[in-house]
Amino acid sequence: MAKNGVVSLCLWALMAVSCGTPRAEEPAAAPPTLDEIVALERAALDRWVRLDPQGYLDLDAPDITYFDPQREKRLDGIEAMKAMVAPIKDIKLPFTNPRYDMIGPHLQTHGDVALLTFNLVSYGTFPGKGEIVVARWNSSEVYARLQGKWRIIHSHWSYTKPDLKPPAL
Numbered sequence: 001m002a003k004n005g006v007v008s009l010c011l012w013a014l015m016a017v018s019c020g021t022p023r024a025e026e027p028a029a030a031p032p033t034l035d036e037i038v039a040l041e042r043a044a045l046d047r048w049v050r051l052d053p054q055g056y057l058d059l060d061a062p063d064i065t066y067f068d069p070q071r072e073k074r075l076d077g078i079e080a081m082k083a084m085v086a087p088i089k090d091i092k093l094p095f096t097n098p099r100y101d102m103i104g105p106h107l108q109t110h111g112d113v114a115l116l117t118f119n120l121v122s123y124g125t126f127p128g129k130g131e132i133v134v135a136r137w138n139s140s141e142v143y144a145r146l147q148g149k150w151r152i153i154h155s156h157w158s159y160t161k162p163d164l165k166p167p168a169l
Helices: 003-020 034-048 054-059 078-090
Strands: 060-067 096-110 113-126 130-146 149-159
Touching (some): 034 054, 034 096, 034 113, 034 130, 054 060, 054 078, 054 149, 060 078
Antiparallel strands (some): 096 113, 130 149
């Protein structure tokens, strides 16, 4: 048999063995529970209301995308997120006792992707006024299982029922 024929026969045999041998499939990872994803989100929010954005930065995937009503366009990537939240550390809140209510969290899972949606009401105590609502938000957080950890790959925040004014004519 010619040298090329032996090489071809060997390659064919290797392909037959590697392709034809059934492999044990790894069991699919269990989808996350609502409690699991909400716990991640609450841990980040608990830090955020105290002007510590690191909780979210630790959850964000390197290629995160982000929308909020104060941005003219989408932010792309963790470096853009870091730049956006950097000034937060220097803000002095005009109120004390920041807190929030997460309302109606809902989780939809599709394989290694999970969509968490919820409403958020933020509160603060203002001098001489007591506790008032600071903001009301709609939130959509898209999580993906990356290297075994749930990370945010897309975040979208909008105001709940904002007072929209018609354009001046």
